[in-house]
């Protein structure tokens with residue numbers, strides 16, 4: 001498994017540094033678990049806490065009475081409803097090594113025998129909640145509080161997706177899980193609150209906790225609940241069979257009762273036979289993290305069997321049979337320095353946040369997306385605000401919200417553009433996403449430059465100056481017009497001699513026979529880069545079939561969801577005139593070697609292709625016959641041979657092509673025992689598919 005960089009613990013030199021750290025952590029925890037907003041982000045808090053813990057291990061006699069390491073939720077919150085069984089926190093590990101150490105200590109607790117079975121779940125980043133059902137009816141909701149007592153929040157019964165008022169069977173049971181907000185729920189919560197004169201939330205976790213605890217509100221806020229536990233002791237439930245169930249089966253049973261669980265999501269509760277399978281699952285969940293509708297801050301590893309749990313026991317703050325593997329922090333707090341407005345290829349006018357540089361998950365971030373102007377209003381952002389920034393994996397970072405309680409009065413209103421920042425034309429504000437009224441025409445030069453770039457049509461010799469000239473002289477409106485340029489027209493341009501004109505014409509001529517995926521990519525349809533274009537072309541085979549496809553058909557393409565599909569359909573329809581010009585100019589609009597795909601639910605058929613159905617990862621620099629191949633060309637080659645190009649190595653990987661300076665992917669493949677070959681061997685194997 002690749003080790004994930006984790007910020008080290010704060011180093012505390014002496015008792016006074018320690019006491020100061022305790023005081024700062026105390027203050028942050030009071031704000032975090034109490035009513036306020038902590039001005040410290042979790043990563044900073046965790047580092048501080050690790051420093052405190054390390055000092056306490058070294059100096060057990062100096063431990064402060066109010067150290068936040070002693071109690072669940074630092075002992076800050078409590079309430080008047082008692083928990084029949086304490087609601088605990090979880091211990092943390094930050095690397096494979098930490099996890100192996102923790103597993104070894106668990107096995108020592110089991111008298112030296114291995115843990116019989118494991119289970120891995122996502123660690124949902126929300127607020128813990130206990131839901132009490134009597135004879136199948138939801139009667140009470142209680143927060144975790146300090147673990148022993150919590151607050152009654154039954155007033156939100158009915159507002160939580162995944163916590164039905166009535167179960168499928170009349171059982172009496174207390175279910176425990178996490179309450180959180182999806183992106184849409186968060187936007188709706190902010191909107192409702194702002195509409196009622198309230199301050200917006202700094203981030204989703206704050207919004208969850210604030211919305212749960214606020215009573216007597218004139219509006220309702222929807223949230224989502226995922227169950228990860230239940231009180232199974234026969235003393236607490238009418239279903240005595242539950243106590244015998246492995247955790248993985250308990251969760252399935254809760255789902256059958258109608259409760260929300262992570263089962264059915266790509267990261268759902270999964271039983272794992274051994275620690276290697278646990279590590280693979282942790283990594284897989286980490287990879288999927290950016291694509292989920294909710295936020296995760298780790299994966300929870302648990303012993304699956306009740307017998308192992310009983311024997312391992314629990315400590316005062318955490319169970320010994322479970323721990324959280326934390327992913328690199330995805331949220332940080334920083335200052336919003338300004339907002340820039342840029343116009344994309346399709347004329348979309350997008351705001352972008354300029355941030356005080358901040359490190360999130362190993363990368364320094366200076367910009368973050370703000371989606372659209374409505375989004376800025378909903379989040380009530382101001383320049384100078386302390387904002388929460390979120391970035392998981394490779395996704396574009398986004399601004400979650402502002403800490404409005406920390407405002408000094410010096411913050412400034414964000415100015416919205418009156419006219420298109422690029423061409424000065426009017427702005428079409430009919431949708432949340434603003435667009436220059438001239439649409440694609442506004443982004444002409446950028447769009448054409450994109451279309452002729454190496455990953456699309458790969459037409460050499462068409463630099464920015466030349467494109468600008470062609471557009472300004474009215475010779476082309478879009479890239480499709482390139483194919484009808486004449487020699488005379490080119491010779492009419494500044495600084496264009498006969499040799500360069502002929503060279504350019506030849507390059508344009510070559511581009512006529514590019515595979516469909518390249519031509520489709522050149523269209524610049526929103527949300528379809530080079531690999532998505534390859535998937536779309538590989539699925540449909542011809543431009544005609546793509547134009548005929550509706551949203552339902554597009555959703556069958558790997559990676560296209562319900563949100564993206566209609567956008568692509570609308571864009572393709574809008575581009576019909578460009579596509580017609582391509583057709584008229586004799587540009588290839590078919591995917592070479594394409595075979596109709598079997599119906600989506602049919603058994604995969606043998607295609608006879610050498611990489612049939614195989615996930616192939618290419619890493620390092622290509623050499624030999626493949627030396628000149630870009631990654632796009634490698635992906636195309638793999639697709640022609642029936643395989644699927646993938647960017648990360650996992651148990652599902654069938655083959656790794658490792659070139660020069662291959663790094664962690666190669667190590668991983670070797671660890672997992674996956675077949676590894678050189679670019680030369682790969683070229684030989686696919687000789688008949690090379691162009």
Ligand SMILES: NC(=O)c1ccc[n+]([C@@H]2O[C@H](COP(=O)([O-])OP(=O)(O)OC[C@H]3O[C@@H](n4cnc5c(N)ncnc54)[C@H](O)[C@@H]3O)[C@@H](O)[C@H]2O)c1
Nearest residue numbers: 028029032038040041042045089090121123124128228300
């Ligand atoms: N920013 C601040 O000022 C500040 C202050 C205090 C605490 N914190 C943050 O709060 C966190 C510590 O809080 P904590 O003690 O509540 O612990 P925790 O949130 O790290 O872990 C325990 C909790 O994980 C949740 N959980 C999610 N998925 C689960 C699953 N599948 N199985 C079991 N439990 C699951 C449960 O609610 C459980 O109570 C840290 O991340 C810390 O950074 C931040």
Ligand SMILES: [Zn+2]
Nearest residue numbers: 420423436442
């Ligand atoms: Zn414009």
